[in-house]
Amino acid sequence: MATGTHDLGTITTDVPARLDRLPFSRFHRMVIVGLGTVWVLDGLEVTIVGSVGARLTEAGSGISITASQIGLAASIYIVGSCLGALFFGQLTDRYGRKKLFMLTLGIYVVATVLTAFATAPWFFYLCRFFTGAGIGGEYAAINSAIDELIPARLRGRVDLLVNGSYWLGSAAGSGASLLLLDENLLGAGIGWRLAFGIGAVLGLLILVVRRHVPESPRWMFIHGQADEANRTVGEVEQEVERETGQTLEPVDQQLRITQRHVVPFREIAKVAFTKYPKRAVLGLALFVGQAFLYNGFTFNLGTLMTTYFGVATSTAPVFLVVYAAGNFLGPVLLGPLFDTVGRKPMISISYLGSAAMAVVIALVFTGLNAWTFIGLLGITFFLASAGASAAYLTVSEIFPMETRALAIAFFYAIGTGLGGIVGPVLFGSLVESGDSSQLITGFYIAAAVMAVGGLAELAFGVKSENASLEDIADPLSAAD
Incomplete structure (x- = not known):
């Protein structure tokens, strides 16, 4: 006790x-x-x-x-x-x-x-x-x-x-x-x-x-x-x-x-970037990738549908509902696999798989209609959504308990500040151009950014499924 x-x-x-x-x-x-x-x-x-x-x-x-x-x-x-x-x-x-x-x-x-x-x-x-x-x-x-x-x-x-x-x-x-x-x-x-x-x-x-x-x-x-x-x-x-x-069985694991x-901010920063530098790189790669992809598409999807596929403004929300459904089903259906198959393989598959789908869309974009496009995009974000949700899970798990909330905040802020601002501006300008070749370039850029996150997971991912948070990262307050 x-x-x-x-x-x-x-x-x-x-x-x-x-x-x-x-x-x-x-x-x-x-x-x-x-x-x-x-x-x-x-x-x-x-x-x-x-x-x-x-x-x-x-x-x-x-x-x-x-x-x-x-x-x-x-x-x-x-x-x-x-x-x-x-x-x-x-x-x-x-x-x-x-x-x-x-x-x-x-x-x-x-x-x-x-x-x-x-x-x-x-x-x-x-x-x-x-x-x-x-x-x-x-x-x-x-x-x-x-x-x-x-x-x-x-x-x-x-x-x-x-x-x-x-x-x-x-x-x-x-x-x-x-x-x-x-x-x-x-x-x-x-x-x-x-x-x-x-x-x-x-x-x-x-x-x-x-x-x-x-x-x-x-x-x-x-x-x-x-x-x-x-x-x-x-x-x-x-x-x-x-x-x-x-009746619950007693436990024999103690800490x-x-x-x-109070844990000083300087100690939190020191732990993240000196004790766990690879984990810090991983967190940045996962958050920047998902923020760039998501904010770039989500903020511009309505105008993309009207500009390139002639969808009426009044009916554009119908396509946004289909897009949202794919994003929700990804974490729901794939979520259990993150606990059974494991974090590292599933996060890698989510990021690299969505990157591959972005490349497929770029290759066939000029031959698509509104529904085939939103269908392929739904598959892309079915994978990407599971990966993006796992980014929050990752930084919450892999840093010590005393730094958990600030670690989430830090990587969210950096990822959103970089990818979340650059993504909408870039895709907004590409959509506004009305030039399919320019928009296709945007798909390739999005694929590359997500692929970096997937590769970072392969290189630095942590096996944290079914493990106590205190075993994944020792609390800073853990007594010797």
Whole structure:
């Protein structure tokens, strides 16, 4: 059993082993719903803004804003998400998972509600920045909490399912936009405002469920709260035994920890780049690759369909729903293989396979119609989505517990800052050119960037399936 108080000292704890041996239960389902569904919000948010952007520029929308200002708002959202991830990631490692995943969701809800009342570009920008900051903070707080609460043998499939749920929100956003933009149902100045209200309502519902998700016991025993960690795990064990009618077997794996309240940022940076330099390179390669591919295509897919395949603006969301469905099915169907076949082969297959598909699309692009194109693109992102979700899983697993949230935040911010900004700008200009040969070049570039991520996984990937987080990377606080 874990022993100790808020006074810091060296303790022996069996909390990680007790968490990892739990059978899947109602508790774990609550964790997935309370924490994981925020990705649905992110997908809804990004897709709806892309869908209603054209409506905002029209007369009668209630806000005087141009197409270029809509693009600027998208960039501001990304900047907000990167800065929010870094800022709240540090706070998550310092003050705990629960405090921050409540705070960041609250920021998202408030900022989204305020967006619905925007009447001027500057206010719209401000709301988009704080909406992004809330979502960015969620990435760090949520992934770290989920990975620390889900048993090791299920961690891969659950993490991929959670991250892949982004595309449920994306599909819902595309479908909702068909109704919200119908002026026969709603006025030009009403539909887009209601779109932001949908995200806020869902956020409030998630906040209610999230109140019942406990603080991570792994975080607690390191930060001088060993008794609380022991009590939390004991309550979960009692709940599981009542649900299953089985008595849990005792564990014999223990960990010695020298507790501390704060881990200095310089120590975190030193660990990532001196103790684990290969893992740092791996994290960067995976995140830059997926951010470039995803942001490049997702932000420009609607205009690509209208420019090259003559799809009407009003029916473009139908193709976006098909695209989103492929992205969601990848993590759901392939996720279990990341726990059985293993991380290294599956991540490599996901990245290199999607790169190969991008090359195939480039080779046959001029002979495709709208449906054959979206079909091939669906296969590409069926693979890419599993790989992209695994990027978050990877950086959450392969660095010490004290740095977990900030590691996620750092690689997310760098990857999104590089790939997430360059990708949309490059593909936007290639799509706008109307020249098929230029767009085909973009497919080759995307394939190359994803291939680098796949090769990095082959070279530096870590065998972390079914392993305790503390075995994959020793906690910085582990006593000699």
